[in-house]
Amino acid sequence: METQSHNMQYKVGVIADTHGLLRPEAMEFLKGCDLIVHAGDVGNPDILKTLESNAPTFAIRGNIDKGSWAREMPTKDILEVEGKFLYVIHNLEDLDLDPAAAGIDAVIFGHSHRPISYEKEGVLYFNPGSAGQRRFKLPVSIGRITIVNSCLQSEITFLTSA
Numbered sequence: 001m002e003t004q005s006h007n008m009q010y011k012v013g014v015i016a017d018t019h020g021l022l023r024p025e026a027m028e029f030l031k032g033c034d035l036i037v038h039a040g041d042v043g044n045p046d047i048l049k050t051l052e053s054n055a056p057t058f059a060i061r062g063n064i065d066k067g068s069w070a071r072e073m074p075t076k077d078i079l080e081v082e083g084k085f086l087y088v089i090h091n092l093e094d095l096d097l098d099p100a101a102a103g104i105d106a107v108i109f110g111h112s113h114r115p116i117s118y119e120k121e122g123v124l125y126f127n128p129g130s131a132g133q134r135r136f137k138l139p140v141s142i143g144r145i146t147i148v149n150s151c152l153q154s155e156i157t158f159l160t161s162a
Helices: 024-030 045-052
Strands: 009-015 035-038 057-059 076-081 084-089 106-108 116-120 123-127 140-148 151-160
Touching: 009 024, 024 045, 024 140, 024 151, 035 045, 045 057, 116 151, 123 140, 123 151
Parallel strands: 009 035, 035 057, 084 106, 106 123
Antiparallel strands: 009 140, 076 084, 116 123, 140 151
């Protein structure tokens, strides 16, 4: 009798704050992802089309995303991925619910350009940082959340020193 491996990995590439710049290193990092989540401040609709060429892409509208192309984008949403609930919002300060009480497994956000990953009350809070233009002295970074055996594993990768 054959048994199926239950060690399947589902990779969610997480990018934010591209501000109109999609670096080749970001596209390389996102190769092999099952889903890409853009946590706002896309800056240009062509970025979403390019991301979509790598994997199905979900994006929310950030504070710089203006114009007709951005109007249809939600400002926040909940995605169900492999039985996990991911709450995507651009600015964490706009969070309008208690993620733990709502059964959310992860809150994905951007806006601050500061990469961070931490757990609070059993909820993963994940900001991949900014993958676009360097701002201030903050790093250029991108992230991934991998769902393995229904556990969330997060990683942040620094893309460039330029």
